[in-house]
Amino acid sequence: xxxNMPRPTKQSPERGDARTRLLExxxxxxxxxxxxxxxxxxxxxxxxxxxxxxxxxxxTKEALxxxxxxxxxxxxxxxxxxxxxxxxDDPLDRVLAYLDxxxxxxxxxxxEYTCLVGTMTQExxxxxxxxxDACADSILGHAATLxxxxxxxxxxxxxxxxxxxxxxxxxxQAVLQxxxxxxxxxxxxxxxxxxxxxxxxxxxALFCLDDESAISTTREN
Amino acid sequence: xxxNMPRPTKQSPERGDARTRLLExxxxxxxxxxxxxxxxxxxxxxxxxxxxxxxxxxxTKEALxxxxxxxxxxxxxxxxxxxxxxxxDDPLDRVLAYLDxxxxxxxxxxxEYTCLVGTMTQExxxxxxxxxDACADSILGHAATLxxxxxxxxxxxxxxxxxxxxxxxxxxQAVLQxxxxxxxxxxxxxxxxxxxxxxxxxxxALFCLDDESAISTTREN
DNA sequence: TGACATACATACAATACGGTCGGTATCTTG
DNA sequence: CAAGATACCGACCGTATTGTATGTATGTCA
Numbered sequence: 001x002x003x004n005m006p007r008p009t010k011q012s013p014e015r016g017d018a019r020t021r022l023l024e025x026x027x028x029x030x031x032x033x034x035x036x037x038x039x040x041x042x043x044x045x046x047x048x049x050x051x052x053x054x055x056x057x058x059x060t061k062e063a064l065x066x067x068x069x070x071x072x073x074x075x076x077x078x079x080x081x082x083x084x085x086x087x088x089d090d091p092l093d094r095v096l097a098y099l100d101x102x103x104x105x106x107x108x109x110x111x112e113y114t115c116l117v118g119t120m121t122q123e124x125x126x127x128x129x130x131x132x133d134a135c136a137d138s139i140l141g142h143a144a145t146l147x148x149x150x151x152x153x154x155x156x157x158x159x160x161x162x163x164x165x166x167x168x169x170x171x172x173q174a175v176l177q178x179x180x181x182x183x184x185x186x187x188x189x190x191x192x193x194x195x196x197x198x199x200x201x202x203x204x205a206l207f208c209l210d211d212e213s214a215i216s217t218t219r220e221n
Numbered sequence: 222x223x224x225n226m227p228r229p230t231k232q233s234p235e236r237g238d239a240r241t242r243l244l245e246x247x248x249x250x251x252x253x254x255x256x257x258x259x260x261x262x263x264x265x266x267x268x269x270x271x272x273x274x275x276x277x278x279x280x281t282k283e284a285l286x287x288x289x290x291x292x293x294x295x296x297x298x299x300x301x302x303x304x305x306x307x308x309x310d311d312p313l314d315r316v317l318a319y320l321d322x323x324x325x326x327x328x329x330x331x332x333e334y335t336c337l338v339g340t341m342t343q344e345x346x347x348x349x350x351x352x353x354d355a356c357a358d359s360i361l362g363h364a365a366t367l368x369x370x371x372x373x374x375x376x377x378x379x380x381x382x383x384x385x386x387x388x389x390x391x392x393x394q395a396v397l398q399x400x401x402x403x404x405x406x407x408x409x410x411x412x413x414x415x416x417x418x419x420x421x422x423x424x425x426a427l428f429c430l431d432d433e434s435a436i437s438t439t440r441e442n
Numbered sequence: 443t444g445a446c447a448t449a450c451a452t453a454c455a456a457t458a459c460g461g462t463c464g465g466t467a468t469c470t471t472g
Numbered sequence: 473c474a475a476g477a478t479a480c481c482g483a484c485c486g487t488a489t490t491g492t493a494t495g496t497a498t499g500t501c502a
Contacts, residue, residue: 017449018449018450019449032347032348033344033347033348034255034256034257034343034344034345034348035255035257036255036256036257036258036344037257037344037345037348039488039489039490040489040490040491041488041489041490049450049451050450050451050452051451051452051490051491052449052450052451052452053449053450053451055490055491055492056448056449056450057449057450060490060491061489061490061491110346110347111347118343118402119343119344121402121405121406122255122339122340122343122344122402122405123254123255123257123258123340123343123344124255124258125331125405125406125408126253126254126331126332126405127253127254127255127258132405132406135406136406136407139402139403139406140406140407163418163419163422167415167418167419168419170403170412170415170416171396171415171416171419173399173403174396174399174400174402174403174412174416175392175395175396175399175416176399177398177399177402177403178394178395178396178397178398178399178400178402179395179399181339181342181343181360181395181398181399182360182391182394182395182398184342184343184346184347184353185342185346185353185356185357185360185361186357186361187346191391191395194388194391194392195391195392195395195396197384197388198384198388198389198392198423201384201423201427202419202422202423202426205423205426205427206422206426238479239479239480240479260458260459260460261459261460261461262458262459262460270480270481271480271481271482272460272461272481272482273462273463273479273480273481273482273483274479274480274481275461276460276461276462277478277479277480277481278479278480280461281460281461282459282460282461
């Protein structure tokens with residue numbers, strides 16, 4: 001298959017069609033089976049290319065892992081940058097809208113909503129530093145995009161906190177990652193959504209919004 | 222090595238010395254390298270036994286994974302059952318003492334404090350249902366040991382909650398699992414402890430203990 | 443159009459891996 | 473002590489896996 005597919009014109013030398021297909025295949029297959037259990041052949045077959053193409057674009061399997069983590073950071077970065085949760089004027093509303101958005105995009109098959117870099121981190125943190133660092137950049141880089149809104153909300157509301165915006169931002173990612181593990185363990189996406197609900201309740205409590213009934217009744221997706 | 226070690230008397234047929242050594246080796250090696258990247262030879266070498274012993278005690282590598290998850294559930298079960306956090310008379314104090322305990326035992330090398338079954342779940346959830354189910358039993362079984370105290374605290378304090386004790390108990394595990402991922406990504410155990418601090422603050426808020434300064438200043442380990 | 447770089451495909455090499463098998467030592471039981 | 477069961481050893485087998493070497497088609501550019 002794919003034998004006589006028209007090859008796209010290569011204007012950008014570093015972004016061939018096969019390369020992107022390999023990265024997207026890696027993203028999905030690794031989220032299903034994990035990094036180590038995913039063979040190069042698996043990825044090639046899923047991408048519809050041969051091993052020659054794979055090793056033309058990536059020097060080693062580990063190099064693919066690094067590239068996949070960076071690709072993940074890029075694509076999710078643009079997804080979240082263009083998401084609607086930045087609209088509210090109130091910074092706290094933006095933070096809560098972010099959490100609603102995160103909850104809303106949880107659904108479908110496990111491999112569709114879980115986090116590639118969280119999965120890879122667990123596996124390679126002690127054996128493949130290059131992949132681990134790329135994963136850490138992705139997770140912490142995304143967390144950093146929340147800091148400004150959190151800090152602005154804290155300043156605006158005059159909350160005298162003994163936590164930092166950076167720490168709370170990281171905590172949101174930890175809750176999501178932990179929720180994904182419970183969802184994988186049970187096969188139930190609600191396990192991940194449940195954690196976001198607790199997180200929303202926590203953030204509201206931190207900012208002294210005591211209306212608990214607003215959660216999981218008014219917000220639907 | 223280990224060639225002339227005295228073999229223990231086999232009173233319990235199902236608990237030979239090699240079997241236990243294999244399970245403990247698997248526990249530590251898998252926490253370092255992950256399940257798929259850990260070879261049977263790796264485990265045998267770490268345990269100081271041969272492959273013959275391995276396949277005598279475990280039919281397949283997957284069977285070892287299931288046994289390792291059950292062994293993890295057993296050993297951590299007795300650890301937590303005999304831990305001092307059950308002492309307080311007040312159920313909420315027991316819950317908070319549990320969280321302090323969880324925070325206190327985070328430290329040392331990553332493979333020493335992270336969760337075996339959380340790690341394995343991420344990898345095999347879609348490919349090895351038997352392992353996944355054993356991991357789910359371990360995580361949810363441990364969460365269930367918290368439910369009674371949480372529910373007792375809720376009833377005693379008259380908290381009109383729109384969350385369930387089971388859900389909050391699961392959330393504690395999700396926060397821990399997520400913290401482990403951040404700790405692995407950064408190599409910093411504080412990332413995991415930080416999440417527990419947020420969780421403690423959340424639980425205190427749920428039960429209307431508004432003294433935030435108590436955290437991370439009065440509690441040391 | 444010719445020369446070259448890029449983008450693949452295919453076959454193959456080296457080895458790592460899970461699992462098997464025959465054998466031996468030790469324990470249990472009568 | 474006899475005899476079977478259990479525990480363990482270590483060589484071996486077939487396959488899967490990563491990576492390489494070579495060939496070929498296509499685009500680029502002077």
